[in-house]
Amino acid sequence: MFEQIERVPGDAILGLIEAFKKDPNPQKVDLGVGVYRDAHGNTPVMRAVKEAESRLLKNETTKSYIGSHGDPRYGQAVLELVLGAQSPVLAANRASATQSPGGTGALRLAADFIKSQLPGKGIWVSDPTWPNHLGIFHAAGVELKKYPYVDADNRLDFDGMLGALQQIPEGDVVLLHACCHNPSGFDLSREQWQRVLEVVRERRLLPLVDFAYQGFGDGLDADAYGPRLLAENLDEVMITSSCSKNFGVYRERTGCMIMIARDSEQMENVRSQMAIVARENYSNPPAHGGAVVAEILHDEALATVWREELTEMRDRINGLRRDFVEALKPYGLDERFAFIAEQRGMFSYTGLSPAQVDRLRDEFGIYMVRSGRANVAGLAQENLPYVAKAIATVVG
Ligand code: PLP
């Protein structure tokens, strides 16, 4: 049977990890895969996470199943983090949380829910988007279409986006990045979110908000502006949340599928279906990451430590954005690349062509995705001049 199986190339982004490791260039710089790095290039375990884990190790009493919706303490903590502790949506008991294996697991739950409970509905994703979005909805058998997001001059194409949303058939699902758009780094302003809300309401679309970088843009609450606006002004919203980046628990697979319905009654109906979707995929989610997050968020002192660490990470990224534009000044390129300081999150669409990206890798050992996406967190004060000079060389 297997003799007919074709070999296919691996994930282009994850493949950069291997390629980078093999490169003997001592000056090499990894701007590839989207994990946070500190000033020394490490992705350390956060202090609040270490402390929570040591408490768990001491106090954990069982490894029995936690149920298809996961740990209710985790679910409640994530609902408050995402929607705000004072959210009218929570007060009205309109929101349900299902713990999932990462944001990816939540996206698969969303996709399977759409396929089984909203038959015939398609999903619209930004062009470009995280490549895994395409794979997940394809695998679930949901028809996928694209709306414009970045134009040929490497700018946010909001008019194109809005125009496309106005054409989407009633009831279709539209996937929006809450903040820190992956791959572009271009986010919507508050006015633009308001316009999106109006179109979604008029066209009776169902928003699915992917929230993988809460706290990496402008702050925990500021980054939640879009999802909260939609949740408070629409009857139905789906949100996929991830703790991978903001708690640095990538490999623990810690995410959440949030379903918001018109009232408590409909929310319970939706919730009962979501349990089936989870059960048919993996039965119960992994417990450890959720337990860590719940331990932190339910302890004010520990939560304060975590928020401080997250602020440090965000400030480092936003500082590097500004410093990188400065580093390009000696080459007269600061105005051309000024947008890098305006983009948010770990990623920047640099506007570099695949050929320029290839030259950066081959001549300078600088690795980024061929789309021109750079992980800003891979920069450091020591390599800024080197990277700036390399970019000046390949664009020059
Ligand atoms: N959505 C986006 C836009 C992402 O960039 C990621 C990052 O990997 C995810 C979802 C899923 O993250 P994870 O499954 O690691 O929680």
Ligand code: TYF
């Ligand atoms: O976009 C990124 O780099 C992160 C990490 O299949 C990632 O979201 C990349 C590819 C992938 C899974 C995670």
